[in-house]
Amino acid sequence: MANLADEYGTDVELYVKPLTTTIHADTPTSAPAALHNLLEQLGLKRHEYPTGAPLYIWHTVPDDLAADEQRRLATRAIPALRLAGYKVNCTPEVFDEAASQQAAHEARARTTHASPRNQAPAPSSSRPAPARRTP
16 A cells, blocks of 8 residues: 655645545554544544554545535644644645635644743732832
8 A cells, every 4th residue: 555654754645545535644654643643633534454453544534524624624734733743745636725824823823822831820928919009
């Protein structure tokens, strides 16, 4: 079985499988479980062949979605995968510019609004602070 991620040296290859309308996400043969889990969290369905002793693992966008929604789901996964440090390639027939811009905006908003680490706790006081007066 051909694996485009192995062939191109990427972590994820998003493409429409030839002679079908199915959007595939190929991962390298040695892909970590964290990558497979992330793809599932992003809405892609995991497949293994042969069942029970996976030699080949791939993901697909659910085929019960409309074609444009399938493209949006695949495209919206790209920023999350890249933020996690994965190298992603997507063919033009899968890529949806509007979905990409929206997903990138949401990803930036999540990282901007994340609470700072190692923030010192606010001091607690049993008495209220005196009111400030201006002269």
